[in-house]
Amino acid sequence: MTPYGPQRAVTRIARVQVVLFDTFGTVVDWRSGVTASVQQTADIHHVPLDAAAFADAWRAKYEPSMRRIRTGDRPFTRLSRLHRENLTATLAEFGLDITPNEVDRLNHAWQRLAPWPDSVEGLRLLKQRYIIGPLSNGDTALLTRMAKYASLPWDVIIGADLTRRYKPHPEAYFRAAAILDLAPSAVMLVAAHNYDLAAARQAGLATGFIARPTEHGPGQKTDLQAEADWDIVAEDLMDLGQQLTVGSPDLARPKP
Amino acid sequence: MTPYGPQRAVTRIARVQVVLFDTFGTVVDWRSGVTASVQQTADIHHVPLDAAAFADAWRAKYEPSMRRIRTGDRPFTRLSRLHRENLTATLAEFGLDITPNEVDRLNHAWQRLAPWPDSVEGLRLLKQRYIIGPLSNGDTALLTRMAKYASLPWDVIIGADLTRRYKPHPEAYFRAAAILDLAPSAVMLVAAHNYDLAAARQAGLATGFIARPTEHGPGQKTDLQAEADWDIVAEDLMDLGQQLTVGSPDLARPKP
Numbered sequence: 308m309t310p311y312g313p314q315r316a317v318t319r320i321a322r323v324q325v326v327l328f329d330t331f332g333t334v335v336d337w338r339s340g341v342t343a344s345v346q347q348t349a350d351i352h353h354v355p356l357d358a359a360a361f362a363d364a365w366r367a368k369y370e371p372s373m374r375r376i377r378t379g380d381r382p383f384t385r386l387s388r389l390h391r392e393n394l395t396a397t398l399a400e401f402g403l404d405i406t407p408n409e410v411d412r413l414n415h416a417w418q419r420l421a422p423w424p425d426s427v428e429g430l431r432l433l434k435q436r437y438i439i440g441p442l443s444n445g446d447t448a449l450l451t452r453m454a455k456y457a458s459l460p461w462d463v464i465i466g467a468d469l470t471r472r473y474k475p476h477p478e479a480y481f482r483a484a485a486i487l488d489l490a491p492s493a494v495m496l497v498a499a500h501n502y503d504l505a506a507a508r509q510a511g512l513a514t515g516f517i518a519r520p521t522e523h524g525p526g527q528k529t530d531l532q533a534e535a536d537w538d539i540v541a542e543d544l545m546d547l548g549q550q551l552t553v554g555s556p557d558l559a560r561p562k563p
Numbered sequence: 564m565t566p567y568g569p570q571r572a573v574t575r576i577a578r579v580q581v582v583l584f585d586t587f588g589t590v591v592d593w594r595s596g597v598t599a600s601v602q603q604t605a606d607i608h609h610v611p612l613d614a615a616a617f618a619d620a621w622r623a624k625y626e627p628s629m630r631r632i633r634t635g636d637r638p639f640t641r642l643s644r645l646h647r648e649n650l651t652a653t654l655a656e657f658g659l660d661i662t663p664n665e666v667d668r669l670n671h672a673w674q675r676l677a678p679w680p681d682s683v684e685g686l687r688l689l690k691q692r693y694i695i696g697p698l699s700n701g702d703t704a705l706l707t708r709m710a711k712y713a714s715l716p717w718d719v720i721i722g723a724d725l726t727r728r729y730k731p732h733p734e735a736y737f738r739a740a741a742i743l744d745l746a747p748s749a750v751m752l753v754a755a756h757n758y759d760l761a762a763a764r765q766a767g768l769a770t771g772f773i774a775r776p777t778e779h780g781p782g783q784k785t786d787l788q789a790e791a792d793w794d795i796v797a798e799d800l801m802d803l804g805q806q807l808t809v810g811s812p813d814l815a816r817p818k819p
Contacts, residue, residue, distance in 0.1 A: 447719065448742065448745075449744075451743065455718060464718075468742065486704065486722075486724065487707065488643070488705075489704075
């Protein structure tokens with residue numbers, strides 16, 4: 308028996324004052340946006356390439372580049388800089404030769420990502436009852452521009468450059484709560500990634516899951532459903548907003 | 564001759580991407596809000612006192628308490644904690660004896676401040692063209708709750724707990740720009756306090772002044788007008804918003 312039974316989920320949710328969200332994949336569709344920017348750059352240079360494969364290759368370097376920082380092998384470096392290093396490597400792999408200014412512009416693809424169709428409306432609903440913000444490995448500058456581009460109505464933006472820790476390091480969650488002058492239990496993390504919620508729960512946060520089954524494209528095999536009894540499981544952010552603000556009998560039912 | 568002539572103001576304003584605002588006094592009316600909270604507490608305890616004088620006495624301890632941190636005599640301590648220490652001292656001076664919970668609640672008066680009548684509309688206008696946020700000595704937790712209470716539509720909130728410096732320390736301005744991944748010249752500070760703008764200009768920021776002639780009550784003697792050729796001088800935040808978004812011939816005229 309885990310201590311996280313359905314009865315206690317209601318109690319944990321009742322303590323929540325702030326709802327924080329993983330962003331890449333959970334709130335915005337990074338793969339479509341990055342693919343479109345890559346395609347645009349390739350077209351300008353008349354280089355035929357598989358832009359989605361480029362986006363996936365670029366993204367695949369994300370986790371290894373953060374891991375060195377998480378383990379302390381490298382001093383904290385903001386995500387936009389890691390993205391740029393990884394972009395340079397990916398450009399070489401795909402044989403695309405562009406100017407440093409073009410590299411910068413393409414790197415900004417991560418600031419120009421469209422929200423999933425339910426995201427903005429769901430966030431607006433949640434904002435009526437809670438303080439809302441991202442809890443992302445993105446840096447504050449990137450997340451601020453992303454929010455401006457995608458009209459994400461955050462109350463506060465705490466980038467990984469402020470906590471100086473990348474998720475799923477426990478301090479990434481603790482420090483975000485501390486910046487808001489709250490105990491971890493007053494904060495909920497909403498994510499489309501089970502590993503992120505597992506780490507958030509370990510750190511004492513409440514947890515909410517929504518599936519984003521096409522985040523990684525049509526053949527996605529991971530995170531298709533909740534893999535633990537997260538405090539709340541919703542169809543999407545609109546459904547999550549309705550469950551948390553209007554209330555729902557689902558809150559009292561066992562989770563999958 | 565200062566290098567900050569009127570001709571160059573237009574150029575400096577053209578570089579601005581982010582407009583940051585002093586909050587206490589510039590965006591919100593701290594004195595009325597704090598006075599009302601003090602009055603309420605005194606009424607509950609049937610203690611007759613001059614609530615405005617209490618608010619002024621409390622606020623008077625603000626600058627000295629930050630000064631020790633600015634000079635390095637004390638490690639960085641967030642403003643809400645300094646406010647609480649200063650409140651305890653002020654309560655003793657005024658002979659008001661309340662419980663620790665009541666002290667906490669009264670200390671939250673700084674999160675429940677009304678905006679000046681033009682603030683929210685002016686910020687909404689500026690938000691259409693710029694990234695907007697506070698650049699305040701308040702901490703992020705306090706500023707987030709203040710924004711929620713007063714409906715301040717910030718895009719990003721950078722509290723002094725994130726820069727770890729209190730204005731007018733130059734690093735308070737530099738670090739806010741650095742968190743946004745910008746040169747200081749891409750940031751404008753708007754304030755009702757000439758000393759704050761002088762420090763911001765020294766740090767390389769563009770500067771905007773509005774007067775708040777009743778911030779300190781009816782007998783205010785300071786900051787009744789611009790004391791230097793700030794890049795923009797406006798009647799209030801609505802006027803500032805109109806000048807910066809609609810444009811104005813005033814931008815090309817010498818400043819007082």
